[in-house]
Amino acid sequence: MSSLPLSTAQSQFQPRLAQRRFWGAVFMVICWLLSLVSLAVLVSLLVHVWNEGGSWLSLKLLTNYASVLNPREAGLKSALWGTIWLAVLTAIFSITIGIGAAVYLEEFAARNRFTRFIHLNIANLAGVPSIVYGILGLALFVRWCRYDESVLSGALTLTLLILPVIIIAAREALAAVPSSLRQAALALGATRWQTVWHHVLPAALPGIMTGIILAISRAIGETAPLIMVGAVGYIRSVPESLRSPFTALPIQIFDWTGRPQSEFHHLAAAGILVLLGVLLTMNALAAGIRAWQQRSKVQ
Amino acid sequence: MNPPELLPRPTLRVDTNDSSPRPESAPEDAPIRVCDFSLAYGTFQAIKQVSLTIPAREVTAIIGPSGCGKSTLLRSMNRMNDFVSTVRTEGEILYRNVNIYANDCDPVELRRRVGMVFQRPNPFPKSIFKNVAWGARINGYRGNLNELVEESLQKAALWDEVKDKLHQNALTLSGGQQQRLCIARSIALQPEVLLMDEPCSALDPIATSRIEDLIDQLKSQYTVVLVTHNMQQAARVSDRTVFMLMGELVEVDRTSVIFTKPKEQRTQDYISGRFG
Numbered sequence A: 001m002s003s004l005p006l007s008t009a010q011s012q013f014q015p016r017l018a019q020r021r022f023w024g025a026v027f028m029v030i031c032w033l034l035s036l037v038s039l040a041v042l043v044s045l046l047v048h049v050w051n052e053g054g055s056w057l058s059l060k061l062l063t064n065y066a067s068v069l070n071p072r073e074a075g076l077k078s079a080l081w082g083t084i085w086l087a088v089l090t091a092i093f094s095i096t097i098g099i100g101a102a103v104y105l106e107e108f109a110a111r112n113r114f115t116r117f118i119h120l121n122i123a124n125l126a127g128v129p130s131i132v133y134g135i136l137g138l139a140l141f142v143r144w145c146r147y148d149e150s151v152l153s154g155a156l157t158l159t160l161l162i163l164p165v166i167i168i169a170a171r172e173a174l175a176a177v178p179s180s181l182r183q184a185a186l187a188l189g190a191t192r193w194q195t196v197w198h199h200v201l202p203a204a205l206p207g208i209m210t211g212i213i214l215a216i217s218r219a220i221g222e223t224a225p226l227i228m229v230g231a232v233g234y235i236r237s238v239p240e241s242l243r244s245p246f247t248a249l250p251i252q253i254f255d256w257t258g259r260p261q262s263e264f265h266h267l268a269a270a271g272i273l274v275l276l277g278v279l280l281t282m283n284a285l286a287a288g289i290r291a292w293q294q295r296s297k298v299q
Numbered sequence B: 001m002n003p004p005e006l007l008p009r010p011t012l013r014v015d016t017n018d019s020s021p022r023p024e025s026a027p028e029d030a031p032i033r034v035c036d037f038s039l040a041y042g043t044f045q046a047i048k049q050v051s052l053t054i055p056a057r058e059v060t061a062i063i064g065p066s067g068c069g070k071s072t073l074l075r076s077m078n079r080m081n082d083f084v085s086t087v088r089t090e091g092e093i094l095y096r097n098v099n100i101y102a103n104d105c106d107p108v109e110l111r112r113r114v115g116m117v118f119q120r121p122n123p124f125p126k127s128i129f130k131n132v133a134w135g136a137r138i139n140g141y142r143g144n145l146n147e148l149v150e151e152s153l154q155k156a157a158l159w160d161e162v163k164d165k166l167h168q169n170a171l172t173l174s175g176g177q178q179q180r181l182c183i184a185r186s187i188a189l190q191p192e193v194l195l196m197d198e199p200c201s202a203l204d205p206i207a208t209s210r211i212e213d214l215i216d217q218l219k220s221q222y223t224v225v226l227v228t229h230n231m232q233q234a235a236r237v238s239d240r241t242v243f244m245l246m247g248e249l250v251e252v253d254r255t256s257v258i259f260t261k262p263k264e265q266r267t268q269d270y271i272s273g274r275f276g
Helices: A008-012 A018-057 A057-063 A077-108 A113-125 A129-143 A151-175 A179-187 A192-220 A224-228 A249-257 A262-298 B010-014 B069-075 B107-113 B128-138 B147-153 B174-185 B205-218 B231-239 B254-262 B265-271
Strands: B032-039 B043-052 B059-063 B088-097 B114-117 B193-195 B223-227 B240-245 B248-254
Touching: A008 A018, A008 A113, A018 B114, A057 A077, A057 A151, A057 A262, A077 A151, A077 A192, A077 A249, A077 A262, A077 B174, A129 A151, A129 A224, A151 A192, A179 A192, A179 B114, A179 B174, A192 B128, A224 B069, A224 B205, A224 B265, A249 A262, A249 B010, B032 B069, B043 B069, B059 B069, B059 B231, B069 B193, B069 B223, B107 B114, B114 B174, B128 B147, B147 B174, B174 B193, B174 B205, B193 B265, B205 B231, B223 B231, B231 B254, B240 B254, B240 B265, B248 B254, B248 B265
Parallel strands: B043 B248, B059 B223, B059 B240, B114 B193, B193 B223
Antiparallel strands: B032 B043, B032 B088, B240 B248
């Protein structure tokens, strides 16, 4: 590095460049090591689970029902379909309610003490432990609404669980839409509703979708609230209606890990791989939508 | 609805037009009359008892230093300040003799007739065609949309540049083209008045001069109110100039008078560059 010529004005500075660069390098190495730690944890988990259950992965695993007697023939069919039912129902409930609430709060509601109170409480609800939602679901949907221990109760409980997350994500996406877009529409004699429906929501949609998919992938990984509302560990049927009894992938995995035979532990590991596969697919979907959003902005 | 008032109110006569070199064209033909209008954001008084007549088919420029309330006054004329929750207004602004701040005046209908072009070009992130057609469509336009889009783009002097790419995203246009598209979008609603809030401040000199030429053409059909921080621009394009200072209307007169022999010392100081 050639040193720059000094001017007289600069003589009052003592840049100590070497020292500053040294600490910058140290900081970078520390950050690199820390990110390596999280990566190492993930990789070791995956390797461990793969060693345990990789050889148990087969099509049979996806198409057979669970079995308590014959682990070689046991499968995830009811759990996989239960998870799909839960994911679809939860998506329907939470997307409609979540986007509706977010649009109202962000685009229509007056900014007053009452709406600030609501915002604060939605943020608080996002931090409530999932087991608490399970107890609420048990009291509200299973007992009070008499939906019994059904896939509907499970989906409604998961909806309660992820609604705050979806509302917050959707509000942030709406707030990120530049106000110049709203003004442009309003100045053309559009009503607020036309402004939101034609311009603000489409602009915010990719961000909203990302939030929704991440929230739903959290929901399908949940175990505790589903146990509270009565998902069963052993069931040899797939849900046929909203009121059917159900199980889900995390429940099935939990059930298998609790059994004494070691074959079931391998099955549980294979089940974890299936669940991870579902989650990664959903996350990839979210990433894809975000990439599409970036591209469509440029075009 | 308030009954349309047939006679101009006495306050409307505050028109300081006396030294006009030529007699004012029929004063009744003034689409917008601001009568003793005040506006406050919370405790900040942004506009203080302004009275002003905007004559039809002329360009009225509003000049003044930053924060003098010129943009606020402009945005009051089509109620774009409604969305600031702390706004309070007093007095009236009459559009065709109807007080637009009356409870029964629908700002949605008002904004179709009193259009607005903003400081930064803000086309919708959709095709050029949809940008122009959307406003007409949502307002129930019954004519031929293709013709309307072509006519509006022609009036905005943009047609020749975009006629082969009407279905391309409007964000691919240059800043100056985007601003002319925003003007075309407003014109498509066949408004009576066009409010322009520093429409050239984000543009380069060439794009600016094209917009200025356009404004000059537009005034044959539309009443234009132009807010600008650029005094040369006001001098170039406007017929009448309003000078505002700290929320007050200091002086309004024909542009040639304001820039040569203003009556107020404060106007003289401002246009000669002594402050602002």
